[in-house]
Structure formats: C-alpha cells, structure tokens
Amino acid sequence: MxxxxxxxxxxxxxxxxxxxxxxxxxxxxxxxxxxxxxxxxxxxxxxxxxxxxxxxxxxxxxxxxxxxxxxxxxxxxxxxxxxxxxxxxxxxxxxxxxxxxxxxxxxxxxxxxxxxxxxxxxxxxxxxxxxxxxxxxxxxxxxxxxxxxxxxxxxxxxxxxxxxxxxxxxxxxxxxxxxxxxxxxxxxxxxxxxxxxxxxxxxxxxxxxxxxxxxxxxxxxxxxxxxxxxxxxxxxxxxxxxxxxxxxxxxxxxxxxxxxxxxxxxxxxxxxxxxxxxxxxxxxxxxxxxxRGARQDRPLPLAELADILRDYHAAMRDDGLEPGRAVARVKQWLRLAAQLDARFEPHFHATKTAAAWPPIAEHLAGMADA
Ligand SMILES: Cc1cc2nc3c(=O)[nH]c(=O)nc-3n(C[C@H](O)[C@H](O)[C@H](O)COP(=O)(O)O)c2cc1C
The missing domain is CATH 3.20.20.70 (Aldolase class I)
Structure with missing residues (x-):
C-alpha cells in the first residue's frame, strides 16, 4: 500500500x-x-x-x-x-x-x-x-x-x-x-x-x-x-x-x-x-x-529470580544509585512480577515494607520453590 x-x-x-x-x-x-x-x-x-x-x-x-x-x-x-x-x-x-x-x-x-x-x-x-x-x-x-x-x-x-x-x-x-x-x-x-x-x-x-x-x-x-x-x-x-x-x-x-x-x-x-x-x-x-526456542519453557525457579534481583541491586549500587532508590526498584520489580505470577506474591508482601537492603537480601537468600 x-x-x-x-x-x-x-x-x-x-x-x-x-x-x-x-x-x-x-x-x-x-x-x-x-x-x-x-x-x-x-x-x-x-x-x-x-x-x-x-x-x-x-x-x-x-x-x-x-x-x-x-x-x-x-x-x-x-x-x-x-x-x-x-x-x-x-x-x-x-x-x-x-x-x-x-x-x-x-x-x-x-x-x-x-x-x-x-x-x-x-x-x-x-x-x-x-x-x-x-x-x-x-x-x-x-x-x-x-x-x-x-x-x-x-x-x-x-x-x-x-x-x-x-x-x-x-x-x-x-x-x-x-x-x-x-x-x-x-x-x-x-x-x-x-x-x-x-x-x-x-x-x-x-x-x-x-x-x-x-x-x-x-x-x-x-x-x-x-x-x-x-x-x-x-x-x-x-x-x-x-x-x-x-x-x-x-x-x-x-x-x-x-x-x-x-x-x-x-x-x-x-x-x-x-x-x-x-x-x-x-x-x-x-x-x-x-x-526463540533457545531456552526451556518453564516457570522461572524462584531462586533464579532471587539471584537476578541480587545482581540487579549490586549493579545499581555499583552505578552509584542511592540506597533508597535501589531498594525501591527491587521492590517495584517484585511487585510487577507478583502481578503476573502468584508464586512471587508472598515474597513481594514479605519485603514491601523493608526500607533498607539487608532484610530484603535475607529474604531473597531463602527464596526457593517449595
Ligand atoms: C511501570 C511502567 C512504566 C512504563 N513506562 C513507559 C515509558 O516510559 N514509555 C512507554 O512508551 N511506555 C511505558 N510503559 C508502557 C509499556 O512500555 C508497555 O506499553 C505496557 O506495559 C504494555 O506492555 P506489557 O503488557 O508487555 O507490559 C510503562 C509501563 C509500566 C507498567
């Protein structure tokens, strides 16, 4: 046309x-x-x-x-x-x-x-x-x-x-x-x-x-x-x-x-x-x-997302993002993930009021599929 x-x-x-x-x-x-x-x-x-x-x-x-x-x-x-x-x-x-x-x-x-x-x-x-x-x-x-x-x-x-x-x-x-x-x-x-x-x-x-x-x-x-x-x-x-x-x-x-x-x-x-x-x-x-058929089609294991979130936080801090904003972005990621996959919901709720990274890091360390 x-x-x-x-x-x-x-x-x-x-x-x-x-x-x-x-x-x-x-x-x-x-x-x-x-x-x-x-x-x-x-x-x-x-x-x-x-x-x-x-x-x-x-x-x-x-x-x-x-x-x-x-x-x-x-x-x-x-x-x-x-x-x-x-x-x-x-x-x-x-x-x-x-x-x-x-x-x-x-x-x-x-x-x-x-x-x-x-x-x-x-x-x-x-x-x-x-x-x-x-x-x-x-x-x-x-x-x-x-x-x-x-x-x-x-x-x-x-x-x-x-x-x-x-x-x-x-x-x-x-x-x-x-x-x-x-x-x-x-x-x-x-x-x-x-x-x-x-x-x-x-x-x-x-x-x-x-x-x-x-x-x-x-x-x-x-x-x-x-x-x-x-x-x-x-x-x-x-x-x-x-x-x-x-x-x-x-x-x-x-x-x-x-x-x-x-x-x-x-x-x-x-x-x-x-x-x-x-x-x-x-x-x-x-x-x-x-x-693209390059990876297996399966729900992402919770522990893998926890690893990704840890990397995300570390990279943001390395890039100089202030601690509060880095924490807010990790929580935002979990919030959106929870809207799409109910497995993430308890982890979003467990971390949503945390104001600093250590309690979130501690929670992520134990995040795994049952
Ligand atoms: C938190 C959030 C921020 C967004 N920011 C932008 C933006 O900066 N520019 C834009 O064009 N669209 C923005 N969008 C819209 C997305 O690019 C996309 O059009 C929308 O989420 C629908 O696609 P999805 O169902 O794959 O998420 C935003 C969406 C969300 C949820």
Whole structure:
C-alpha cells in the first residue's frame, strides 16, 4: 500500500478499514506468520527484517540502563532481545541538555548499545515539535541509534501538560511532531512512534496510524489498550489489524504478551508479526530466549529470580544509585512480577515494607520453590 492510499483516512477521520480488506490481510498473514515463527531463532534487528523482532518495552522507573544491561547480558549476550527503548525523557519548553541525555541513557557513551551490543533507542515525550526535534538531534549526535516518540503514556501529570497519550486526541499533532523530528535527525537513524489504540475508544486508530506513518515514522508500536483503560483488560489485539491495514510501515504489537503461545494468538488476531514485551520480563527475564526456542519453557525457579534481583541491586549500587532508590526498584520489580505470577506474591508482601537492603537480601537468600 502506498502512503498516498492511506491519506483517505486523514481526509475522512471516521473511516475504518473495510472488513474485506482485513479478511484478505488475515489470509495472507497466516502463511507469513508461519514462516516468521519458523525463523524465530533469528534476531531481527528491526521489524520487517528477516527473523523475529522482539523489543524490550520501556518502563519508567524500571527499565533503566542497569536493567537493560542485565536483561541483554543474559546467556552470554544471547538474550534474544532485538532492541531496547529507553525510559521516556520528558521534553517541555526547552531542549534537553546533552548531560541529561547521557545521564538518563548512559549507553549513549557506548555507541547507543548495551554491553551485549543491543541498540537502545532514546524515547522522548512531549507535545512541542521544536524542543523535541532539537533534543532528538542532540541524542542522535551523541550516538542514539534511533529515536522513539511516546504518544501512549497515560499518567495524569503528563497528559495534563500536553504529553503522552493526550496527543492521541490530535493525530495531526502526532504527524507534525514525527515529521519535525524526522526532518532533524540524519536519515539513517530511524524515528519511531509508540501509541495506544486511542484515548477512550479505538475508533480513531486508523487516523493515528496514518499520522505517524505520514510523518515519517519507520515503524509504529501500538499498546493494545486505550488511554482510559490504563492497564485494565481486555487487551485489544484484534484492533491492531486495522492499524496494520492502514499504513505501509510495520506495526509492532504490544500488550499482555506473557508466554510464547501469546505471540501466535496475537499474530492471528492482529496480523502483526513483530512484538514488544514489557511486564512479562519481570516474571520471566528469559522470556525472549524462551520464545526463540533457545531456552526451556518453564516457570522461572524462584531462586533464579532471587539471584537476578541480587545482581540487579549490586549493579545499581555499583552505578552509584542511592540506597533508597535501589531498594525501591527491587521492590517495584517484585511487585510487577507478583502481578503476573502468584508464586512471587508472598515474597513481594514479605519485603514491601523493608526500607533498607539487608532484610530484603535475607529474604531473597531463602527464596526457593517449595
Ligand atoms: C511501570 C511502567 C512504566 C512504563 N513506562 C513507559 C515509558 O516510559 N514509555 C512507554 O512508551 N511506555 C511505558 N510503559 C508502557 C509499556 O512500555 C508497555 O506499553 C505496557 O506495559 C504494555 O506492555 P506489557 O503488557 O508487555 O507490559 C510503562 C509501563 C509500566 C507498567
């Protein structure tokens, strides 16, 4: 499909992809998915490239450089992760100074890759094209391998100040921001966008997708929920097929991908063959390698997660993070893991009021499956 053909959705915002178009796409998609799944051991560097693309989702307060290093270092650097996206860097009136970019995304000092060589895209969040574009230019100059633009953050403080998901209500502004950023960074550096399916319904998803694509996004990642849903069910994988059919760039599916079989279910419903995974990695840091068939598919032994949490804490302290913040991040990890896997619940509850590391370390030492 050419970009020109997509423009009709811009002209008529209410227009949806016709059911017949979706039917054709689903038929075609099934065979292509079988081929992609057959090649899942191969790490696609970008969506649409040979192999399977599996990105590590950005999660503010969790997926800092230490977390990214820990996850991508697994199995001698063969973690199965195609690409990481940084936690969002907030851009308001003025461009963000280089020093702040280097502090928030320290991989920039190492060519924009984790120690294991996985690219880290710098995610920017804001509503004003000019400071966003200038910040993107600085990030690119510092070595960012790609720039991702956040139009999905549901936080009230962010949305009330013209950022994140609030832009979903103004697709033309998404287009303007993507276009300005695209224009400002060198051509070989991809500019991508991350959205939700809409603010309070997915009715405008085609228009949002077309806005990002026509602004020049290299691909679009869609968290399959509306802003008003926050993180509540249901996840709307079938809606993603409409985004997929509207634009000529790859659509990366995101939301509630927890076990390897979820990818096939999601692919069948969404026709998307590239994925981003966030919270599930807290309960199963090996999930990417498991999906690729490189590791056994079994629940992570509790003692292994305890080891990972100890490494995480030690690495954060080595990196100079203050003790209270390091403890808070370990507890946050356990909290999210407990939401996904009930085995972690008693361990989250046993540690959640600890203010310092020693009692948590003591608890982790005894953490094992019964
Ligand atoms: C604690 C937390 C922080 C998040 N921070 C970001 C962020 O900085 N940027 C972003 O684009 N998405 C952020 N997200 C959304 C995730 O990237 C992802 O879209 C969402 O968790 C759904 O995917 P999952 O079900 O695989 O976790 C965050 C999610 C959580 C739970």
């Amino acid at each position: 050419t970009l020109g053909a997509c423009e009709r959705f811009v002209a008529d915002p209410g227009q949806r992809v016709a059911e017949a178009v979706l039917e054709d796409m689903r038929r075609d998609s099934a065979a292509r998915w079988a081929a992609t799944w057959g090649e899942r051991h191969r790490v696609a560097a970008r969506p649409g490239e040979p192999g399977l693309y599996l990105a590590l989702a950005p999660m503010d307060g969790i997926t800092d450089a230490v977390y990214r290093r820990l996850l991508t270092d697994q199995f001698g650097g063969r973690s199965g992760i195609s690409l990481c996206v940084s936690e969002f860097v907030r851009v308001t009136r003025d461009p963000v100074p280089a020093a702040v970019l280097l502090r928030d995304v320290p991989e920039l000092a190492h060519g924009g890759h984790t120690r294991a060589g996985v690219p880290v895209y710098v995610q920017l969040l804001g509503g004003d094209p000019e400071p966003l574009a200038e910040t993107a230019r600085r990030a690119a100059e510092l070595g960012a391998p790609g720039i991702d633009l956040n139009f999905g953050c549901p936080a009230k403080t962010v949305n009330n100040h013209d950022g994140g998901a609030s832009l979903l209500r103004a697709p033309q502004r998404i287009r303007a921001i993507v276009a300005r950023v695209r224009d400002r960074v060198p051509e070989h550096i991809p500019v991508t966008a991350k959205v939700r399916v809409g603010w309070d319904s997915s009715d405008g998803l085609e228009e949002i997708a077309v806005a990002a694509a026509s602004g020049g996004a290299a691909w679009l990642t869609v968290h399959a929920r509306t802003r008003t849903q926050l993180y509540q069910p249901p996840v709307r994988w079938p809606d993603l097929a409409r985004a997929r059919a509207s634009i000529p760039i790859p659509v990366v599916a995101n939301g509630d991908l927890r076990v390897p079989e979820d990818l096939s279910h999601c692919a069948a419903q969404s026709c998307c063959h590239a994925f981003m995974i966030g919270r599930a990695a807290m309960a199963r840091p090996d999930l990417f390698a498991v999906i």
